[in-house]
Amino acid sequence: MGSEFWDYCQESCIDIYYASVAHPKCNGQVERANGLILQGLKVRIFDPIKKYGAKCLQELPRVVWGLRMQRSRATGYSPFFMVYGSEAVLPSDIAFGALRIQNYDENEADATRCTDIDSAEEHRLTVSIQHARYEEQLRRYHDCNVHERDFNVDDLVLR
Template sequence: MEEEPPTKPNMVPAIGQEVLTLDTDWCSPIIDFIKNNKSYPKGKEHKKLARRSSKYVIIGTKLFKHSASSGTLRKCITQDEGIRLLSDIHSGICGNHTSASTLVEKAFRSGFYWPTALADARNIDSHIFVAIDKFTKWIEVKLVTATTAVKAAEFIEEISHRFGVQCHVERANGLILQGLKARIFDPIKKYGAKWLQKLPRVVWGLRTQRSRASGYSPFFMVYGFEAVLPSDIAFGAPRTQNYNENKAEATRCTDINSAEEHCLTASMQHARYEQQLRRYHNHNVHERDFNVGDLVL
């Protein structure tokens, strides 16, 4: 095949630069090569582009790539489109905050492709903001790409509209970290990205777990009834077996009318719990007198 010189010098960037510089229009050199056989003046670069272009095909005006596993065609999209696609899969309406490799697998299985997919997926939601309501103990978690002041302000504004401003952060962090450590810690295998997969389960477990401070689960304090767990259905819990759909509305009305009573009971339990904590703390505090000039560590 005879090489044709490009119409403009340096029209196509080097092959390696397409990924390193994350060129959003990475499809253009391949489309240009397939349609017009435009390439580099040097034969070595021409061979690289020809070898790479052999995996692609043009249908109409769109570029498609042959899948290495199934041989099906995947639509090639820009990096900006790919990032938006990953964000929608990760945290959209049907998102489930999975790991980077799982995100890329879902995107490819949907029929899309771009060369920086895995690197882009690793940069999505690598940090979390956590807060817990002081009374109900309901935990709110938000995954973010970076812990900036703007993101923090948005998170605080969201939870303030829902719960007010009485939220604890340190306690919620400790509970979540404790739950994650028990699920993902492995001294032999790497577990750096597994926390994204386990986080929803840990948060759900804490929301449905009875709190010593209130005597109720956070789910009950927010919704007025206990959550139906998968184990309740699998093992036939009495409340699932005795459920009567015809009486569901009347039962719900009873729960709503009893909500205030449960809140008062939780308030008294919370007060007793705080008194126990105060006595425990004061028991371990020893009074000491200091004079001017004493050295204190």
């Protein structure tokens, strides 16, 4: 963080923002994701009779997998779909013989995968439109429930 670095940033029109990686409160998305993981773990490992220290490590992959497979309300797609372009085959699909497992054809799989990859950009565009609609709905809901307040000098306020 010497003066040479600051000079270079000013010459290159680079804005510097500080963020602390050690404190998740600096990043709202990370804080929300950590909260969802902890919420999922608490439900799975809490047992007042038994000790549950090591059980956390066993349940963590299942909780993370569940979060990756859950459809987002904002986008309408799961994070797994957004990364790979198709939904994952679940163990329950294999165990109970879902239609897509029964109709699976090895010869068509490559062609279907190429089609999925080609349509990925179209899905991303759909997701961006859906996300914009969702944010607009949130904005409208927030604006309807926010009431304007005026404060005068000597008013008592809670900080």
